[in-house]
Amino acid sequence: MHLRLGTRKSKLALWQANYVKSLLEKEGHTVEIVTITTSGDKIKDVPLAKIGGKGLFVKEIEEALLEGRIDLAVHSLKDVPTVLPEGLEICCVTKREDPYDVLISKNSQKLEDLPPGSVVGTSSLRRKVQILRRRPDLKVEVLRGNVDTRIRKLEEGLYDSIVLAYAGVKRMGYEHMITQILDFIPAVGQGSLAIEVRKEDKELKKILSVLNHEESMICAKAERAFLKTLEGGCQVPMGAFAKLEGDKLIIRGFISDLEGNKFIESYKEGKPEEAESVGEALAKDLLSMGGEEILREIYS
Numbered sequence: 500m501h502l503r504l505g506t507r508k509s510k511l512a513l514w515q516a517n518y519v520k521s522l523l524e525k526e527g528h529t530v531e532i533v534t535i536t537t538s539g540d541k542i543k544d545v546p547l548a549k550i551g552g553k554g555l556f557v558k559e560i561e562e563a564l565l566e567g568r569i570d571l572a573v574h575s576l577k578d579v580p581t582v583l584p585e586g587l588e589i590c591c592v593t594k595r596e597d598p599y600d601v602l603i604s605k606n607s608q609k610l611e612d613l614p615p616g617s618v619v620g621t622s623s624l625r626r627k628v629q630i631l632r633r634r635p636d637l638k639v640e641v642l643r644g645n646v647d648t649r650i651r652k653l654e655e656g657l658y659d660s661i662v663l664a665y666a667g668v669k670r671m672g673y674e675h676m677i678t679q680i681l682d683f684i685p686a687v688g689q690g691s692l693a694i695e696v697r698k699e700d701k702e703l704k705k706i707l708s709v710l711n712h713e714e715s716m717i718c719a720k721a722e723r724a725f726l727k728t729l730e731g732g733c734q735v736p737m738g739a740f741a742k743l744e745g746d747k748l749i750i751r752g753f754i755s756d757l758e759g760n761k762f763i764e765s766y767k768e769g770k771p772e773e774a775e776s777v778g779e780a781l782a783k784d785l786l787s788m789g790g791e792e793i794l795r796e797i798y799s
């Protein structure tokens with residue numbers, strides 16, 4: 500079949516699109532890559548948490564899907580909101596790449612070795628609070644842009660260290676620059692790709708099912724149910740990480756206030772078949788442990 504694959508045009512997005520393209524070509528399909536500029540690509544210097552809109556990197560691509568200009572969309576799963584437009588679905592989640600965050604430092608200093616007052620670049624509130632919890636004496640400053648831009652800003656001396664997703668760093672060929680793999684709780688979905696299609700495209704979904712990695716899909720379901728229950732956008736520091744151990748699903752997650760002073764963390768176990776309810780149960784625990792108050796403060 501001839502498939503039109505929609506993607507953003509950042510280098511990372513194109514890498515991801517080409518990765519999916521090559522998997523589909525192995526199955527005998529032809530794939531045309533259609534690049535789409537999203538609002539997230541246009542607004543370059545404001546932290547996404549300040550813009551506040553959900554799905555800034557996917558909205559225009561979803562419109563192309565709904566209008567029939569493309570057949571499938573490839574996104575970083577972590578950029579996809581938990582509620583999709585009517586008529587669309589995530590039919591596959593690809594095998595998760597290393598889900599963790601990494602620190603890249605100018606002087607190869609690990610988080611615990613950075614001199615007091617060092618400047619760490621990240622725009623993610625999730626990363627910020629986890630940095631400050633370990634090193635309240637560091638300065639966390641806004642850093643946006645694609646992976647190349649972020650690394651260039653480090654090299655230009657604007658930061659002493661930056662924090663990025665391992666997955667993006669690896670895909671862009673900067674693995675050799677990694678100073679430290681951080682044991683932070685990752686973003687929901689970090690490291691997996693989401694394949695989004697029109698719900699009604701049954702035949703296409705059958706074709707695409709080769710892209711699905713069942714274990715990654717189960718973890719995605721648990722983490723996204725967690726996020727949905729917390730109504731988390733990127734304005735609230737939170738994260739969750741699910742994994743399968745044998746036939747047990749384990750999910751850890753946290754929610755925090757903006758400075759990392761109130762950091763509420765817990766975990767939950769359950770059956771993989773009940774991934775969504777396990778994620779939801781974890782979120783409800785966090786809400787009753789003080790999460791509700793945090794949300795109220797942040798949104799007031």
Ligand SMILES: NCc1[nH]cc(CCC(=O)O)c1CC(=O)O
Nearest residue numbers: 575578663664666667689690691
């Ligand atoms: N926020 C942007 C974004 N979306 C997906 C990735 C990397 C790939 C992934 O995490 O799955 C990145 C870069 C980063 O967070 O450093």
